[in-house]
Amino acid sequence: MVAITFKNNPVTLQGSEVKVGDQAPNFTVLANDLSPVTLDDSKGSVRLISVVPSIDTGTCDAQTRRFNEEAARFGNTTILTVSVDLPFAQRRWCGANGIDNVQTVSDHRDLSFGKAYGVAIEELRLLARAVFVIDSNNVVTYVEYVSEATEHPNYEAAIEAVKALQ
Template identity: 70%
Template sequence: MANVTFKNNPVTLVGEEVKTGDKAPNFTVLANDLSEVSLEDYKGSVKLISVVPSIDTGVCDAQTRRFNEEADKLDNVKVLTISMDLPFAQKRWCGANGIENVDVLSDHRDAYFGEAFGVLIKEMRLLTRSVFVVNSNDEVVYAEYVPEATDHPDYEAALEAAKQAE
């Protein structure tokens, strides 16, 4: 399992760590209209999956904004942001911040994504900061578990992986 800290305190991640070369595990999360969304809904596209603990915090806000800005420049890449925030809060935040190029999704109902990708923080029931790029064949071509959950991910490496993926 990835070694992750939250505010310099070690945390326990639930689930299996996803590594480059793995088949991406399927998952079900909720869109802001409460409809179910799964990996299957993005079949045939490259997926950049940005995972944040809570969209209402500074680093998570910046991460979501950065990938929203970059999404228009990525051909055949769907950008997803997944957190444990309630879908209603996500919808309100996206509307207030002009987020239109990213699918912001909630894992709050059953933490299915968090467990499937090994990013669920047991002690807090939050998702740890991470980024995954999944190619059009649903193979993981990039996986970053940010060692300190309050730090930024490597944006450039994730974007480059998304551009190179087919």
């Protein structure tokens, strides 16, 4: 299993580690209007799933903005930002920051995504920072579990993984 720290303190991740070549696990999270969102909802497109501990923190803010900017350059790609923030907070943040190319979704209800992708932090009930790229056939083609949850992911590698599928 992946070793993750949060502010340099080791944490326990719940769920199974996802690896390149795996069939992407399905999940159910909530859109900003409280409607359910699943992996199957975007079947047939490339998916970049950006996972952040909380949208209202500096690194998470920067990560979401970066993928929002890149989204305009991608064709047939769905970009989801997953956190355990409440859907109302995500909607407020997106509106205040002009985020319209990335769909923020909440895993607050039952950690469906967090447990399916092995990013649910047991001690904090937050998600560990990670990036997953999934092809149109639901095969995982890129995985990054960021070893220190307060640090940035490798944006360039994730972007190249999306471009390779286009």
